[in-house]
Amino acid sequence: MSYILNIETATKNCSVAIAKNGVTIVCKETAELGYSHAEKLHVFIEEIIAEAGITMNDLAAIAVSQGPGSYTGLRIGVSAAKGLCYALQIPLISVDTLLVLASKVAKTDGLVIPMIDARRMEVYSAIFNSNKEKIREVQAEVLTEDSFSNVSETIYFVGDSNEKAKTILNKSNFVFLEDIVFPSANEMSAIAFDKFQKSDFEDVAYFEPYYLKDFMFAK
Numbered sequence: 001m002s003y004i005l006n007i008e009t010a011t012k013n014c015s016v017a018i019a020k021n022g023v024t025i026v027c028k029e030t031a032e033l034g035y036s037h038a039e040k041l042h043v044f045i046e047e048i049i050a051e052a053g054i055t056m057n058d059l060a061a062i063a064v065s066q067g068p069g070s071y072t073g074l075r076i077g078v079s080a081a082k083g084l085c086y087a088l089q090i091p092l093i094s095v096d097t098l099l100v101l102a103s104k105v106a107k108t109d110g111l112v113i114p115m116i117d118a119r120r121m122e123v124y125s126a127i128f129n130s131n132k133e134k135i136r137e138v139q140a141e142v143l144t145e146d147s148f149s150n151v152s153e154t155i156y157f158v159g160d161s162n163e164k165a166k167t168i169l170n171k172s173n174f175v176f177l178e179d180i181v182f183p184s185a186n187e188m189s190a191i192a193f194d195k196f197q198k199s200d201f202e203d204v205a206y207f208e209p210y211y212l213k214d215f216m217f218a219k
Contacts (some may be wrong), residue, residue, distance in 0.1 A: 001021060001195060002020070002021055002060040002061070002193065003018060003019070003020055003052070003054055003058050003060055004018075004022075004025075004059065004060060004061045004062070004063055004093070004189070004192050004193060004196060005017075005045065005048075005049075005059050005061075005062050005063070005084070005094060006017050006064075006095075006097065006185040006186075006188035006189055007041070007042065007045075007062065007063065007064045007077045007080060007081050007185060008064075008065040008077065008183050008184060008185040008188060008219060009037045009065065009066065009069075009070075009074065009076050009077030010031065010050075010065045010067055010068070010069025010070060010073055010077070010095075010097040010116070010183060011020075011031075011069050011070060011160060011180075011182045012031045012070075012071060012073075012112035012160070012182060013030070013035045013039055013183065013184060014029060014031070014032075014036060014040045014044065014073075014171050014181035014214055015027070015029035015182075015183070015184045015185040015186070016028055016029070016041070016044045016078045016185050017043055017048065017184075017185035017186050017188065017189060018048050018051075018052040018054070019190075019192065019193060019197055020044060022043060022189055022190045022192075022193030022194070023184075023189060023190075024186045025052055025197045026048040026051045026052045026071075027050060027184070027185055027186045028044045028046070028047060028048050028051075029044075029184060029185065029186075031181070031182050033060075036075045036094075037072070037073055037077070041076060041077070041080055042080065043050045045080075046116055046152075048127055054118045055068055055180070056084070057088065058068060058090060058092060058182065059084075059090055060086075060196065061090050061092070061093050061192070061196050061201075062081045062084050062085050062089075062090065062092055062093065062098070062170065062193050063081075063092075063093040063094070063095055063188055063191075063192035063195075063196075064077050064078055064080075064081035064089075064092065064093070064094060064095070065077060065094075065095055065100060065185075065191070065207045066094035066095060066096060066097060066209055066210045067080060067097050067192050067211055067212065068079075068097060068098070068116060068118075068124040068140070068206060068210055068211060068212035069097050069124070070114055071188050071211060074209035074210075074211065075209065077209075078207070078208070078209045080128035082204050082207065085204045085205060086204055090192045091196070091199075091201040091202075092107065092201060092202045092203075092204045092207060093171065093192050093195050093196060093200065093201060093202065094202050094207065095188050095191050095192055095195070096126075096134075096138075096191075096210075097116070097210075098114045098125070098126045098128075098138060098183075099114075099126075099128070099132065099134065099191060100117070100129045100183040100184070100187045100188050101114035101130055101158055101159055101182070101183040101187075101219075102114045102126075102132055102158070103187040103190075103191065104158065104180045104183075104184070104187055105156055105158055105177065105180065107130060107156055107157050108155030109130055109132070109154060110129045110130060110153045110155060110156055110173075110175075111127055111128065111129060111135075111151065111153050111154070111155050111156070112126050112127075112129075112130070112132070112155075112156050113126070113128075113148065113155055113156070113157050113158075113173075113176040114126065114157075114158050114159050114183075115157060115158070115159040115160075115161035115162070115165060116129070116160060116161065117143060117159070117161045117164075118140055118216045120142075121142050121143045121144075121164065121168075122140060122141065122142045122143070123140075123141060123159075123161045124139070124140055124212055125138070125139060125161075125163070126138045126139070132158055136181070138161060138212060139209075140212050143161075143164075143168060143169065143214055143216070144168065145169070145170075147168075147169060148171075148174070149153055149171060150211040152173065153173065154173050154175060155173060155174050155175065155187070156176065157169070157174065157176045157177065158180035158181075159180070159181065159182075160182060162176045162177075162178060162181070170213050176202060201214055210219055
């Protein structure tokens with residue numbers, strides 16, 4: 001029996017879940033206008049551990065969303081995950097944030113394009129088939145009217161960029177799933193457990209989030 005703590009903080013959604021053998025048993029999350037991850041994350045972890053009826057020592061691994069996403073959010077999540085792994089002497093698992101977002105789509109046709117807002121008309125995106133297999137790697141791209149125009153299949157767009165994207169992406173095969181906005185630790189459970197079974201772990205000392213772009217400090 002393997003309990004894994006999943007941490008997802010790559011976007012405005014501060015989300016944590018406890019999974020047993022790849023199935024979520026407790027999930028707690030909140031998406032607020034201001035990033036409150038630093039205040040909420042450890043409180044949420046304590047609450048779901050108690051609700052699951054286990055202790056930290058029962059955890060077999062910690063999984064964390066690796067990005068791309070918010071620089072601050074990723075730093076908070078990864079720092080917490082690494083600290084817990086070090087203290088508990090258990091493995092660290094990283095999960096592709098865009099795969100987590102795509103996994104919320106329950107469609108059996110077409111393509112899925114999860115997008116995370118990167119300010120203005122830029123997004124972080126990847127392309128997955130209906131089996132959630134990545135067929136185009138993650139990119140930071142500026143959306144234009146011609147974006148994805150070479151694709152004839154139905155495309156399901158998800159993420160916090162949908163509102164701005166649909167103002168210029170208006171082909172007949174484009175479908176915006178408005179109810180899927182943020183990645184969640186709930187969808188991390190199965191992905192993380194698969195990696196756990198394969199011993200696909202990160203080096204706790206050297207692992208860094210996948211920022212995709214350099215962080216620009218305000219001047």
